[in-house]
Amino acid sequence: MSARAAWLALAALLLSGAAPGVPVDPDVAARVDGLLGSYRAVSVAEWQALGPAAAPTLETVARDDAALPTRRARALAALGVVQPASAAPLVRRLVSDLTAPPLLRSAAVDAAPGVLGPDAVAFLAPFLRDADAVVRLRAAEALVASGTTGCRVVMSEAKTRATRDPVARTAERCTEQRTGAPPR
Amino acid sequence: MDNADFPGGVCTSRCGSSGTCPSGSTCLQLSTGEYCARSCESGDGCPTGLVCGSGGSAGKVCLAPASAPAMAVSCSTAPVIVNGGVLAAAETAGCVQPIVASTYPATLGTTLALGSHPVGTKVQFQLPAGTTGFTVVSQGSSSNVSKVSAFGSLLPNGPVPTPIQEPNGTFFDYPASFAVPPSDRNLTWSPISPVTGAVTFPNGTSGLQKAAKGLTPGTWSLTVSDLLHECKALQCGDPASGSTANSYDLTVLTRSGGIPERGALDLDIYLVSAGLSAATAPGDPDLRRMLQRVTADFAQAGICLQTVTYYDVPAWARSRWALVNAGPAPAAEPCSEYRQLFTLARPGNAVALFFVDQIAEANAPSGTRLVGYDGAIPGVSTFNGTIAGGAIVSTGDLRKKDACGSTFNTSCGPDVVGETVAHEVGHALGLFHPTESQGGASGEDFDPLTDTPQCLCSLCVSASARANCADQSNVQGQATEVDGASCAQGTQACGGADYLMFWQLTNLSRGNLSPQEGQVMRLNPLVRPL
Numbered sequence: 001m002s003a004r005a006a007w008l009a010l011a012a013l014l015l016s017g018a019a020p021g022v023p024v025d026p027d028v029a030a031r032v033d034g035l036l037g038s039y040r041a042v043s044v045a046e047w048q049a050l051g052p053a054a055a056p057t058l059e060t061v062a063r064d065d066a067a068l069p070t071r072r073a074r075a076l077a078a079l080g081v082v083q084p085a086s087a088a089p090l091v092r093r094l095v096s097d098l099t100a101p102p103l104l105r106s107a108a109v110d111a112a113p114g115v116l117g118p119d120a121v122a123f124l125a126p127f128l129r130d131a132d133a134v135v136r137l138r139a140a141e142a143l144v145a146s147g148t149t150g151c152r153v154v155m156s157e158a159k160t161r162a163t164r165d166p167v168a169r170t171a172e173r174c175t176e177q178r179t180g181a182p183p184r
Numbered sequence: 185m186d187n188a189d190f191p192g193g194v195c196t197s198r199c200g201s202s203g204t205c206p207s208g209s210t211c212l213q214l215s216t217g218e219y220c221a222r223s224c225e226s227g228d229g230c231p232t233g234l235v236c237g238s239g240g241s242a243g244k245v246c247l248a249p250a251s252a253p254a255m256a257v258s259c260s261t262a263p264v265i266v267n268g269g270v271l272a273a274a275e276t277a278g279c280v281q282p283i284v285a286s287t288y289p290a291t292l293g294t295t296l297a298l299g300s301h302p303v304g305t306k307v308q309f310q311l312p313a314g315t316t317g318f319t320v321v322s323q324g325s326s327s328n329v330s331k332v333s334a335f336g337s338l339l340p341n342g343p344v345p346t347p348i349q350e351p352n353g354t355f356f357d358y359p360a361s362f363a364v365p366p367s368d369r370n371l372t373w374s375p376i377s378p379v380t381g382a383v384t385f386p387n388g389t390s391g392l393q394k395a396a397k398g399l400t401p402g403t404w405s406l407t408v409s410d411l412l413h414e415c416k417a418l419q420c421g422d423p424a425s426g427s428t429a430n431s432y433d434l435t436v437l438t439r440s441g442g443i444p445e446r447g448a449l450d451l452d453i454y455l456v457s458a459g460l461s462a463a464t465a466p467g468d469p470d471l472r473r474m475l476q477r478v479t480a481d482f483a484q485a486g487i488c489l490q491t492v493t494y495y496d497v498p499a500w501a502r503s504r505w506a507l508v509n510a511g512p513a514p515a516a517e518p519c520s521e522y523r524q525l526f527t528l529a530r531p532g533n534a535v536a537l538f539f540v541d542q543i544a545e546a547n548a549p550s551g552t553r554l555v556g557y558d559g560a561i562p563g564v565s566t567f568n569g570t571i572a573g574g575a576i577v578s579t580g581d582l583r584k585k586d587a588c589g590s591t592f593n594t595s596c597g598p599d600v601v602g603e604t605v606a607h608e609v610g611h612a613l614g615l616f617h618p619t620e621s622q623g624g625a626s627g628e629d630f631d632p633l634t635d636t637p638q639c640l641c642s643l644c645v646s647a648s649a650r651a652n653c654a655d656q657s658n659v660q661g662q663a664t665e666v667d668g669a670s671c672a673q674g675t676q677a678c679g680g681a682d683y684l685m686f687w688q689l690t691n692l693s694r695g696n697l698s699p700q701e702g703q704v705m706r707l708n709p710l711v712r713p714l
Binding site: 034035037039044049066067068069070074078080101102107110111114137138 | 542553646
């Protein structure tokens, strides 16, 4: 294979969205397709049962700009379960992509703590000021849920907001967590 | 045999503990029992009326073909699409659990307001001559216990007004024997909404047969009850099992006139989504395509969509419910944002649908988004404004049209939103999933109708996945689920992927409904004879 042919083959693979070098098991692909179309939520255990073999199909869907946003969001969430390393760059790209569907961006925000680990705090902090209200709120909720460091970031941001602002209201949970007050 | 495994009837025999099979046949576990099935290699060799299909570990066997779906009726006019303006709703603080009056029209039957009673009270009601069906709506007090700890899970404490007794004292619905197939029972209960809920008769095959003949007129009775109360007999494990502390406001809606051949239905659609408005919705091409799909699906049920009214919601509501958390946990909580959204619905004889930007699920992998979520099965029809009514549908896919062509496509956003609307309204009108995801694990995994194709895990999935079907003995971890690819084999035992109420929406979905599904829908209090 010439260098040009090799490059074209690689480009074709990347453009098709398939993870290069990973064979797609048609049975697993069919099961992934079914679960992505489930009316109810698919549990962590269900995705874990499919294991890393599901990753190529999930990655293809999550990357596919032509796919439905709800399916892409589910694929991204599932990828965070079966192969978080593959999900990390996608999560970063989708959260930052202002042209991505709002649903997909906020889903990527939700997935960030589980996929990025401690790095999620620094990554998500700027999105507390995102233009999209749902992205702002989900970023605040993800940070608060991630622990003390995330709480500190949200509480600092809350000082710049009115008390009824969703970010400020989310920050109140940090106080409740600290004082042991019952959740409202 | 003429049952859910062999709709329309076939000559075969029971086996297992009831007997053995002749040479060349295998004893096969189907949904209603064990039957002898002749081995085959192809279509040849099967008796007339049967087809050669997957018998799981038995190899290829002769089975009933999948029941044919209903033929769509032709509706004389397209639905009228109306701008209902802005919903007048003051911003609420905290949790509300309204008890509302029915708007059931007298032309369909009678409304019997039976008052509020504590659990355990036996209440009488009159069924007039010519009654075809009835709906019992129980609206619980806000002080009711809303959850039950049952068999290790926390479930919604849904009302189950049982037993229901006929005028001669015969138990109409109770005690329910789990040995009897769901389709042979008079009623199938689904107490999935806390505090407030409904049950409509008929919702299964046996009930439809009784309904067609008419119910005995006279003094019937029911006993006010809920899951917490029934848990004493079921031995759920909740320390408060058998409690009579809760109380419910009861209403019975009677239905007369037989099972209509055709029905009419209205939808109220509340636009919580930021990018939609009631003023432009009637002319919005994506919403119009969405409604075309709903119209086509309902036509298979013999139902013509009549009026669709779009409402804007106030800005405070748009902001509050831009993203709704749904799923079993919020559904079990009367004060969840998901349940509180339903209380915005205005009174009327229409299915209340809430179009929201996003639906998340807190207990699923982070980032999960749902396409829709139903309030109850059936919905509390004609009682709009309770915490149990209606359904939410995500508009997240509405504008994604890369795959939209001239025909239905499950990658086309407006088509998917339309199919989701039809699916959730199907639940609201009383339909269950023909097969639940584990395909026969509990024996209760199938709907109570004989003419919807089923999908039995142990017969339909690949050999490697079969050992982990939930009804097998050595299941390790997550049980195998029956997905679209497994449930499109053309037999009654391995079918259903093409049906509207299948638990997944895949590229095999065709929005099909069975004749009996159509009958159940047409007897819902919201559907008028046409």
